[in-house]
Amino acid sequence: MTRKATIGDVAKRAKVSPTAVSRWLNGGLELPETTGERIRTAVRELDYQPHAQARRLSKGKAEAIGIVVPDISNAFFALLAGEAERVAVASGHDVMIWSSRNRIERELACFDRLRAGYIDGLLLITNHEDDGRLASRIRSMPGRVVIIDEDVVGGDSAPRFFVENETGGYEATKHLLAYGHRRIAHIGGPKGVMSAIERAQGWRRAMTEAGITPDPSWHIRTEYEVEPATRDAEQLFALDPPPTAIFAGSDAVALGVMTTARRKGINIPRDISLVGFDGMPINDLFGPPLTSIAQPIDDLGRLGAERLIAMINGEKFDGTPTRLPVQLVARGSVAAPLKEKVSG
């Protein structure tokens, strides 16, 4: 196994000093064409590639950022991370994507990597309740963290980008009310998670305005994931009387509802109407296509990454959160409720 060529090897071959090679390669030194050509040839012949760790150690910069998502195999996060990655790569940064699987230890490990200089900045997407450790890490790394899609209590030293969750919940519920639904349940995100709280508030406000007091059993808090939502849907279907419509706190939750409905032979939207939240492009292909509150996913990813990189480059920002608008995308999962059998 031949040793990899170092800058010294190149220098020797080009008959100059390593300094010259380094400075010339990095554009900090003008050299006459003959010398430049010698270096160029040496680099090519030795197939020289600067050693990444050495370069980064020396420069004191990692030229990389990290993106933490709850689960990269969730399409929503994959889309978000994909857009952020595109922006970061375009500005010359390497990107590490980590799945936290909602374990706070895994998230904290990413902060360790930030402190270790392994990355210059962190784009954080988290959707579980923080016990305070996350907030404290965020405060301890000013100018290095951007939070997107969610808020973290006490994380207000970092820029945050998220959407009009309350409005989204309100619009989703209004949409269902407009079709004549009254018993509208909500399967939302976990306790202590800002987006979940706000979306539920929107739902509650729309219900109240319509003169309906939601039964406590109509509000279920769950993970924003498919699997747990299938069980929550079962629980709702078992109610007597069951709800005629469900506002799901995420498209993944809506998928869980659809799975259970299909399994039980419950037809959407004939037997029950469904509205999701996220607005994934793929919603169009489900049976039926899923009506949903669309988040500007690309904008979230792009703005977050841009802000992070600007901060890494020394720009200062305060922690004012940016709220992006949401939009109802009506597809095929909502219909008028079945006429109730008039009892007795």
Add this chain to the structure above:
Amino acid sequence: MTRKATIGDVAKRAKVSPTAVSRWLNGGLELPETTGERIRTAVRELDYQPHAQARRLSKGKAEAIGIVVPDISNAFFALLAGEAERVAVASGHDVMIWSSRNRIERELACFDRLRAGYIDGLLLITNHEDDGRLASRIRSMPGRVVIIDEDVVGGDSAPRFFVENETGGYEATKHLLAYGHRRIAHIGGPKGVMSAIERAQGWRRAMTEAGITPDPSWHIRTEYEVEPATRDAEQLFALDPPPTAIFAGSDAVALGVMTTARRKGINIPRDISLVGFDGMPINDLFGPPLTSIAQPIDDLGRLGAERLIAMINGEKFDGTPTRLPVQLVARGSVAAPLKEKVSG
């Protein structure tokens, strides 16, 4: 901005040498409890975290691997990468995930990072035709690259894990034939891509065995993506007579077909039957649920990552490819063809 604590600061505070700190932290030195306690305290008080680049430079190892996928926002690759990541993280490696967007330059850039020592190994997923550059890089980095889900011509110095593509294509087509279809089209992957070639061979073999000579217009080569497939489906629907069934080379392609069908009011499976390839869990939720050839996605990701890490740790392997079995998962997108109107 206070400077970050270095190993020297810890050493000073604990009244020992940096050597002692380093060796004690890394388990290479037994120390009496009193000294150990002093170091432990110093580390805690200074919130010390070893500098990643320095450590890696010094050790000559990156303790990280890279995963290259065509597009991380494609659910199939996200699943594959997610599983591989899980394995790599469990063995103490950092993971970088890159989207190549099928640009060979982006893939080559990942090889540069490998040569630069930024990562110790590369898990490569590529699904476009190689012009030879990929194969040459693979050869130049023996024991550092594992290829999964696909084959690369000339990449036979690296371990490869992929599936029984020919059998998959054959089974998919047999399934459609069994329902009585005769005009079965195939929208497959791009020219020069091994999996596409093999899946098409399976399709052709099943057709031939059934005594059918596929019309050239029934075979379309495309990207394994949704968007281009929508146009290919249009092309097939415009044929006279149109095919009564389509074998799609990937689930993404099948999604493209479904999109176009929905747009044109063509009902699946009544008007046309459809079989995909990949077996994504989400297929169950489409309208109709998509029949597909399931790949063992988790196994591909896991085996690939395990093999790569074993090689990084010095184990030797030859380039014998490993073929994993596929399985037809029948859902709801296949039915018997409509009775043909008898002309005249």
Add this chain to the structure above:
DNA sequence: ACGCTTTACTAAAGCGCTTTACAAAGAACT
């Protein structure tokens, strides 16, 4: 012929860690 500027570089330090080689002090053995 002398100083001054420009060109074309180089020497050496330093980034923060690990590792190899070695040493002082005390314990145990002869």
Add this chain to the structure above:
DNA sequence: AGTTCTTTGTAAAGCGCTTTAGTAAAGCGT
């Protein structure tokens, strides 16, 4: 009492690069 072994460390080199400070030589004006 002298020797050896064990314990408890340390000094210094080195990983491969960048950067700061500086210099030798050539060109130029007078």
